[in-house]
Amino acid sequence: MMTDLPLDHVRTLLAVVDEGTFDAAAAALHVTPSAVSQRVKALEQRTGRVLLVRTKPVRPTESGEVVVRFARQLARLERDARAELGMSGAREPTRVSVAVNADSLATWFLGALTRVPEEPPLSFELRREDEAHTAALLREGLVMAAVTSSPDAVSGCSVRPLGRMRYLAAASPEFAGRHLDGPLREALAVAPVVAFDRRDELQDAFVRRVRRGRGGASAVRHFVPTSEGFVAAVVAGLGWGLVPEVQADPLLSAGRLVPLAPDRTVDVPLYWQQWKLDSPALATVAEAVAATAAEALRG
Amino acid sequence: MMTDLPLDHVRTLLAVVDEGTFDAAAAALHVTPSAVSQRVKALEQRTGRVLLVRTKPVRPTESGEVVVRFARQLARLERDARAELGMSGAREPTRVSVAVNADSLATWFLGALTRVPEEPPLSFELRREDEAHTAALLREGLVMAAVTSSPDAVSGCSVRPLGRMRYLAAASPEFAGRHLDGPLREALAVAPVVAFDRRDELQDAFVRRVRRGRGGASAVRHFVPTSEGFVAAVVAGLGWGLVPEVQADPLLSAGRLVPLAPDRTVDVPLYWQQWKLDSPALATVAEAVAATAAEALRG
Numbered sequence: 001m002m003t004d005l006p007l008d009h010v011r012t013l014l015a016v017v018d019e020g021t022f023d024a025a026a027a028a029l030h031v032t033p034s035a036v037s038q039r040v041k042a043l044e045q046r047t048g049r050v051l052l053v054r055t056k057p058v059r060p061t062e063s064g065e066v067v068v069r070f071a072r073q074l075a076r077l078e079r080d081a082r083a084e085l086g087m088s089g090a091r092e093p094t095r096v097s098v099a100v101n102a103d104s105l106a107t108w109f110l111g112a113l114t115r116v117p118e119e120p121p122l123s124f125e126l127r128r129e130d131e132a133h134t135a136a137l138l139r140e141g142l143v144m145a146a147v148t149s150s151p152d153a154v155s156g157c158s159v160r161p162l163g164r165m166r167y168l169a170a171a172s173p174e175f176a177g178r179h180l181d182g183p184l185r186e187a188l189a190v191a192p193v194v195a196f197d198r199r200d201e202l203q204d205a206f207v208r209r210v211r212r213g214r215g216g217a218s219a220v221r222h223f224v225p226t227s228e229g230f231v232a233a234v235v236a237g238l239g240w241g242l243v244p245e246v247q248a249d250p251l252l253s254a255g256r257l258v259p260l261a262p263d264r265t266v267d268v269p270l271y272w273q274q275w276k277l278d279s280p281a282l283a284t285v286a287e288a289v290a291a292t293a294a295e296a297l298r299g
Numbered sequence: 300m301m302t303d304l305p306l307d308h309v310r311t312l313l314a315v316v317d318e319g320t321f322d323a324a325a326a327a328l329h330v331t332p333s334a335v336s337q338r339v340k341a342l343e344q345r346t347g348r349v350l351l352v353r354t355k356p357v358r359p360t361e362s363g364e365v366v367v368r369f370a371r372q373l374a375r376l377e378r379d380a381r382a383e384l385g386m387s388g389a390r391e392p393t394r395v396s397v398a399v400n401a402d403s404l405a406t407w408f409l410g411a412l413t414r415v416p417e418e419p420p421l422s423f424e425l426r427r428e429d430e431a432h433t434a435a436l437l438r439e440g441l442v443m444a445a446v447t448s449s450p451d452a453v454s455g456c457s458v459r460p461l462g463r464m465r466y467l468a469a470a471s472p473e474f475a476g477r478h479l480d481g482p483l484r485e486a487l488a489v490a491p492v493v494a495f496d497r498r499d500e501l502q503d504a505f506v507r508r509v510r511r512g513r514g515g516a517s518a519v520r521h522f523v524p525t526s527e528g529f530v531a532a533v534v535a536g537l538g539w540g541l542v543p544e545v546q547a548d549p550l551l552s553a554g555r556l557v558p559l560a561p562d563r564t565v566d567v568p569l570y571w572q573q574w575k576l577d578s579p580a581l582a583t584v585a586e587a588v589a590a591t592a593a594e595a596l597r598g
Contacts, residue, residue, distance in 0.1 A: 093519045105528050113521075114535045121491070124521040124537070126528070192420070220392045222412075223424040228527040229404050236413045238423070 005067070007074065009043040012036055013051060013064070014071035020057030043067070060140070069141030069156065073277055076144070080279050093121040094281045099134045099146040100126055102196070103165060104270065106227030107246045108296035109147060115288040122281055130199060138273060144282055145274035147289070157273045162290065163297025164267040168248045169206055169260040171240035176258050180240065184261060185211045192220040192239035196230055202242045206266060242266060246296070270297065304345065304366070306373065311338040312350060312363070313370035319356030342366070359439070368440030368455065372576055375443070379578050392420040393580045398428045398436050398445040401495070402464060403569065405526030406545045407595035408446060414587040421580055429498060437572060443581055444573035446588070456572045461589065462596025463566040467547045468505055468559040470539035475557050479539065483560060484510045491519040491538035495529055501541045505565060541565055545595070569596065
């Protein structure tokens with residue numbers, strides 16, 4: 001059981017993972033490398049599992065990740081308790097680390113952070129990550145929460161729906177005149193397309209729907225892996241693409257983008273995943289995120 | 300010598316690295332897994348080096364990276380030759396993969412791509428990466444070129460300077476009134492600050508200069524790892540930060556940002572690194588990038 005783990009040893013394991021080597025952890029903890037090594041070995045005997053892969057830098061095993069996450073949660077609870085007891089000075093703001101998908105970060109997410117009261121001081125550490133990586137960050141305890149399109153709760157986390165982000169297929173008027181002048185289902189098979197990265201399947205899914213399953217988008221395909229860069233590339237006429245409604249609306253009004261199939265929108269549901277942890281700081285942020293999402297996203 | 304390497308085996312090694320496992324590479328190449336394994340072993344005997352770490356997914360060793368890069372360059376030369384011979388159909392655009400630092404991608408870089416002629420068709424694959432990772436991507440051959448602040452040529456690459464990106468310390472007027480009302484050298488030690496990520500040292504370097512070496516920026520520090528999100532966080536009043544001049548100028552004119560120390564700007568030189576490779580596609584892109592940078596950056 002977790003409560004039977006020697007907590008000093010758990011902290012030592014965390015230091016080794018964070019510092020990368022036994023020597024660096026020893027320096028950070030002001031003990032000898034051999035003491036660090038003995039504590040990790042004792043912890044491995046206690047748990048009956050190998051916890052670290054002894055590479056450079058070391059990596060936690062799957063069992064090690066469980067202990068490392070426990071260590072991070074422990075550190076956070078301790079910090080929260082000290083803050084509530086008035087023991088932490090102004091120099092030690094509580095850090096709240098959150099993974100956010102790129103389109104949320106580019107549109108509504110920062111608005112949520114400005115709603116969080118300035119006292120007690122928090123430091124936000126945002127990470128822009130895709131779904132696959134987000135689950136690993138939550139599992140390893142490197143982030144406490146995430147805005148993600150994955151509804152599958154990472155072990156030890158709770159999930160709540162935030163709303164749906166709507167995407168519209170759009171292109172610059174000039175691009176549409178040159179490449180999309182004809183039946184859409186033919187044109188989309190060959191017109192240059194912009195995608196976020198190799199894992200972005202939104203555009204292909206859209207084309208398959210329009211073409212009733214007959215093949216995806218063109219092989220002339222540009223990858224632009226920032227949310228704002230993606231929109232800028234579509235506006236610049238490098239290709240067509242699926243643009244978040246909130247980014248597309250002003251550009252459509254200004255005539256810088258035209259919609260390709262206004263009746264065929266794509267909705268992506270978003271979720272808030274967070275550690276099951278009674279942290280006031282995290283609760284404050286979760287509340288601000290939910291309130292902002294309720295206004296910015298579709299219900 | 301490279302030219303003595305059995306080229307089929309070199310291609311097989313690349314497939315194993317790209318697909319992640321011997322089985323997946325075998326499926327992609329339409330051969331048996333045992334044939335894949337034998338080719339890799341033969342290549343390792345020929346080179347006298349271990350080329351793959353047999354993890355899941357497999358990883359190339361340092362020697363393996365050299366062969367993998369050679370394989371990618373080989374594939375590119377072959378594609379270019381086929382294109383020049385008119386052998387590649389419209390379905391196979393030449394892919395040009397470039398790593399770009401976040402601030403360049405958010406400001407001037409996309410303008411360069413719109414200058415590249417549409418014929419012959421190219422597909423751009425952009426990767427937004429920091430310096431450390433960029434060198435690895437060039438070394439492994441995962442990108443052919445990079446916009447980076449590192450002047451140190453990656454082995455096998457050439458380097459040319461593009462110009463300097465200028466940064467200004469700025470904050471929202473409301474934030475400046477509340478947190479920076481007094482001597483800057485005192486205020487900056489405690490005022491909340493926005494940084495890109497943990498490796499972003501621009502803000503601390505600026506504070507040390509203003510404070511003549513006496514300590515860095517405040518511990519109340521928000522990490523916002525997109526270029527546009529960073530600027531939006533400063534405008535929203537989460538903290539002060541160093542904003543690229545091109546992004547700051549319109550916001551300063553509109554009164555949404557105020558400069559903190561207009562005479563103390565920070566210049567970051569940028570470089571173009573690319574494979575030493577006679578690829579017409581890459582040369583076209585390099586030319587467009589250099590021309591756009593000459594206009595957008597300081598000389």
